[in-house]
Amino acid sequence: MTSAADLEGLVARLVAAHRPASTPRPAFLRAQYDAGLAWVAKPVGRGGLGLTVADQATVDRALHAAGAPDNDPAANSIGLGMAAPTLLRYGTTDQVDRFLRPLWTGEEIWCQLFSEPGAGSDLANVATTAVLDGDTWVVDGQKVWTSGAQNAAFAILVARTDPGAFKHAGLTYFICPMDDPGVEVRPLRQITGEAEFNEVFLTGVRIPDELRLGAVGQGWEVATATLNNERVAIGGGESRRESGMIGVVADTWRRHPDRRRPVLHDRLLRLWVDAEVARLASDRVRRRAADVAPGPGDSAAKVTFARIAQQLTSLEVELLGSEGMRYDDWTMRRPERVSFTGRGPGYRYLRAKGNSIEGGTSEVLLNLIAERVLGLPAEHRPDKGAPWNETAR
Amino acid sequence: MTTSPAQSTSAQSSSAESSAAESTALAEAVRRMLADRAPATLLVREDGLPALHQRVDDALNHEIGLAGLLVPDDQGGLGGTLLDAAAVATELGRACAPSDFLTSTVLCGPLLADVGDPRPDAVACLVVPWDTAPDGPFRPTPGLTLTDDLLHGSVRSVAGATRADVLVVPVLLAGEIAIATLSPTTAGVKLDDVTSLDTTRPLTDLTFDASPVTIVAGGEVASAALASALDRACVALAAEQVGLASWCLATTVAHVQQRRQFGRVLGSFQALKHRLAHLWIDVDSATVAAQAGATGADPDVMASVAQSLCSEVAVRAAEECIQMLGGIGMTWEHPAHLYLKRALVDLSALGTPEQHRGRLAGLVDLPPA
Numbered sequence: 001m002t003s004a005a006d007l008e009g010l011v012a013r014l015v016a017a018h019r020p021a022s023t024p025r026p027a028f029l030r031a032q033y034d035a036g037l038a039w040v041a042k043p044v045g046r047g048g049l050g051l052t053v054a055d056q057a058t059v060d061r062a063l064h065a066a067g068a069p070d071n072d073p074a075a076n077s078i079g080l081g082m083a084a085p086t087l088l089r090y091g092t093t094d095q096v097d098r099f100l101r102p103l104w105t106g107e108e109i110w111c112q113l114f115s116e117p118g119a120g121s122d123l124a125n126v127a128t129t130a131v132l133d134g135d136t137w138v139v140d141g142q143k144v145w146t147s148g149a150q151n152a153a154f155a156i157l158v159a160r161t162d163p164g165a166f167k168h169a170g171l172t173y174f175i176c177p178m179d180d181p182g183v184e185v186r187p188l189r190q191i192t193g194e195a196e197f198n199e200v201f202l203t204g205v206r207i208p209d210e211l212r213l214g215a216v217g218q219g220w221e222v223a224t225a226t227l228n229n230e231r232v233a234i235g236g237g238e239s240r241r242e243s244g245m246i247g248v249v250a251d252t253w254r255r256h257p258d259r260r261r262p263v264l265h266d267r268l269l270r271l272w273v274d275a276e277v278a279r280l281a282s283d284r285v286r287r288r289a290a291d292v293a294p295g296p297g298d299s300a301a302k303v304t305f306a307r308i309a310q311q312l313t314s315l316e317v318e319l320l321g322s323e324g325m326r327y328d329d330w331t332m333r334r335p336e337r338v339s340f341t342g343r344g345p346g347y348r349y350l351r352a353k354g355n356s357i358e359g360g361t362s363e364v365l366l367n368l369i370a371e372r373v374l375g376l377p378a379e380h381r382p383d384k385g386a387p388w389n390e391t392a393r
Numbered sequence: 394m395t396t397s398p399a400q401s402t403s404a405q406s407s408s409a410e411s412s413a414a415e416s417t418a419l420a421e422a423v424r425r426m427l428a429d430r431a432p433a434t435l436l437v438r439e440d441g442l443p444a445l446h447q448r449v450d451d452a453l454n455h456e457i458g459l460a461g462l463l464v465p466d467d468q469g470g471l472g473g474t475l476l477d478a479a480a481v482a483t484e485l486g487r488a489c490a491p492s493d494f495l496t497s498t499v500l501c502g503p504l505l506a507d508v509g510d511p512r513p514d515a516v517a518c519l520v521v522p523w524d525t526a527p528d529g530p531f532r533p534t535p536g537l538t539l540t541d542d543l544l545h546g547s548v549r550s551v552a553g554a555t556r557a558d559v560l561v562v563p564v565l566l567a568g569e570i571a572i573a574t575l576s577p578t579t580a581g582v583k584l585d586d587v588t589s590l591d592t593t594r595p596l597t598d599l600t601f602d603a604s605p606v607t608i609v610a611g612g613e614v615a616s617a618a619l620a621s622a623l624d625r626a627c628v629a630l631a632a633e634q635v636g637l638a639s640w641c642l643a644t645t646v647a648h649v650q651q652r653r654q655f656g657r658v659l660g661s662f663q664a665l666k667h668r669l670a671h672l673w674i675d676v677d678s679a680t681v682a683a684q685a686g687a688t689g690a691d692p693d694v695m696a697s698v699a700q701s702l703c704s705e706v707a708v709r710a711a712e713e714c715i716q717m718l719g720g721i722g723m724t725w726e727h728p729a730h731l732y733l734k735r736a737l738v739d740l741s742a743l744g745t746p747e748q749h750r751g752r753l754a755g756l757v758d759l760p761p762a
């Protein structure tokens with residue numbers, strides 16, 4: 001058991017050895033990782049100390065007070081929230097040694113090459129193929145909705161390695177170098193005017209077998225672990241009262257006494273209660289031991305997060321009346337980091353629409369809860385009991 | 394019996410985990426007792442409810458030994474925590490059991506201790522309408538007057554009075570709130586049983602006609618004790634509602650897993666799966682809210698957070714249960730109707746959700762229009 005004082009002591013030692021004011025940012029972050037203070041819930045030797053996520057708050061406070069740089073987590077949310085836990089669970093020692101530290105420091109950004117035009121909710125339907133050529137896999141296909149692909153050095157990729165196997169059994173999981181000449185990234189402009197996500201065309205992309213994550217044919221299991229972590233990363237929530245969207249909208253309410261209406265007031269308070277309870281529920285996740293993998297129960301937090309964000313942002317636009325009819329800027333941009341709460345009310349409203357789609361739609365998560373938590377029968381699946389290349393798609 | 398409340402007293406200094414474990418053990422003991430003494434088959438026989446009520450409270454107070462649970466040990470009580478009380482309340486809600494645990498053990502026990510008149514073994518009843526909400530300074534029931542220590546007036550729809558041996562009455566004394574006590578057998582006291590919508594927590598109309606009372610506290614002490622009593626009761630009621638909602642969810646899930654129509658079990662229809670998944674999320678949130686309230690941190694905010702949320706979840710759970718049970722849910726012999734009635738009444742008990750949200754508005758600086 002490490003106390004807050006112990007953790008503060010470790011931070012003090014780190015900043016004494018690597019003065020934040022005079023140490024280049026990447027060097028400081030590497031030292032922080034090596035000291036186990038990057039994410040204390042992760043194992044020793046992997047940037048952590050095997051503590052709980054809640055202990056990280058103590059470390060972050062001490063680092064902040066000492067003027068230390070942060071690793072700009074918003075710029076690498078897929079790397080940190082999804083690739084990292086998957087690497088830790090399924091990666092070989094060599095893979096973890098090679099990838100985890102630069103991932104955490106943000107020197108290498110990651111993206112997620114899962115969804116395809118024909119494989120969204122039904123992710124196991126991916127048609128991108130990977131064929132072994134000697135000790136290298138050759139990958140061909142098209143991915144879509146790939147957030148941040150333009151900034152990424154590596155991707156987590158699901159591809160079909162055995163089209164003759166059953167749908168879920170023919171998949172394999174890879175680490176894909178984004179600088180391969182066969183990778184073409186084209187921005188896809190979205191509802192907000194900007195392009196967070198992209199289409200990614202993979203043509204003869206060569207991936208050495210050392211970059212396979214998990215066994216051949218184990219891709220579905222590995223991808224499921226990633227998706228469970230993604231839901232926690234998106235819906236994982238806030239630690240302070242009124243942080244996140246509720247804080248933004250409560251602020252709008254406080255600044256506009258002239259626009260207040262009784263019905264909106266009750267709606268706002270209802271959402272305040274919901275957000276507060278969601279925050280307390282995510283504390284439960286944060287205090288959970290590091291070795292407890294996210295499961296179907298965590299999907300609840302993501303469904304709730306999406307609902308609250310959508311209801312709050314629509315309330316805000318309505319509250320603002322004619323001010324809510326304006327939009328800050330439709331210019332097409334490719335943002336380096338995404339903030340759900342950033343920019344204006346119109347942006348917040350539009351971006352929140354994605355919260356119930358990205359990382360598993362709310363409908364799909366409700367199926368998951370009904371089946372895995374409540375034990376209700378699975379959906380009818382005509383595609384499940386036959387080889388993938390013989391089923392109707 | 395693995396845990397006695399006396400043990401949970403000593404747990405106050407130990408870690409949160411071990412006290413949570415003791416609350417769990419306590420809950421299990423109560424759950425076993427209720428499965429034995431108050432099964433649904435007895436609950437639906439309305440003529441047996443008063444006897445059932447007595448049996449449940451005898452077992453709670455004397456066999457499991459929860460009388461005086463929240464009264465500090467130096468005042469003759471058990472010095473238990475609100476977490477213990479919430480664990481018990483959840484089980485009472487799950488069984489929809491008639492009991493004075495909430496109104497007496499949780500609400501009045503520590504209230505009397507706070508004003509220096511501890512009666513850990515009494516069945517005490519706070520004589521206020523069951524829809525009284527904690528919000529701002531306590532206002533006594535209009536028409537209740539005190540002249541020369543004689544109480545006049547009436548209070549309608551009081552919960553927990555039928556078996557009480559101490560009546561605790563908030564009154565105005567020289568323009569200030571005061572707390573009076575008297576026995577229900579005192580001269581001029583009349584108790585009229587009401588035909589209650591929720592027969593598992595029967596309501597009573599009380600009339601006082603020059604009934605002599607004892608003033609046990611006044612001023613700041615009285616209002617502070619009343620305020621924290623109501624907040625505490627809100628949390629325990631929220632915990633009860635979590636139990637009630639959990640029963641409704643479990644009963645509904647079990648039903649749709651077994652009932653077949655159109656050649657398949659009902660639970661395979663996505664329309665029902667999604668509603669039940671939503672309900673599971675809601676019950677989970679309600680559990681978090683009630684639990685957070687029971688830790689006692691930020692008591693007024695969390696009491697209203699828990700009460701506004703859990704009240705609505707309990708009603709939704711009971712309504713979904715009735716709907717998905719189909720015709721069976723409309724019958725008198727299936728207990729679901731008792732859960733619905735209790736949930737519906739408790740929507741307004743200790744304040745409606747909207748009143749609690751209105752109170753929160755003041756507490757968290759979100760002023761009204």
Ligand SMILES: Cc1cc2nc3c(=O)[nH]c(=O)nc-3n(C[C@H](O)[C@H](O)[C@H](O)COP(=O)(O)OP(=O)(O)OC[C@H]3O[C@@H](n4cnc5c(N)ncnc54)[C@H](O)[C@@H]3O)c2cc1C
Nearest residue numbers: 112113114115120121145146147354357358359360361363
């Ligand atoms: C902002 C944003 C960022 C994204 N970033 C990435 C990324 O970086 N990498 C990546 O790989 N993907 C990404 N995605 C893709 C995302 O994972 C998919 O959009 C999502 O899984 C849904 O797939 P789909 O769009 O094909 O919709 P569909 O699967 O076609 O769903 C359409 C509708 O049908 C419903 N539906 C589908 N199946 C069922 C069912 N069984 N029962 C009931 N209803 C059902 C859905 O809930 C939805 O409402 C991103 C998406 C968004 C919006």
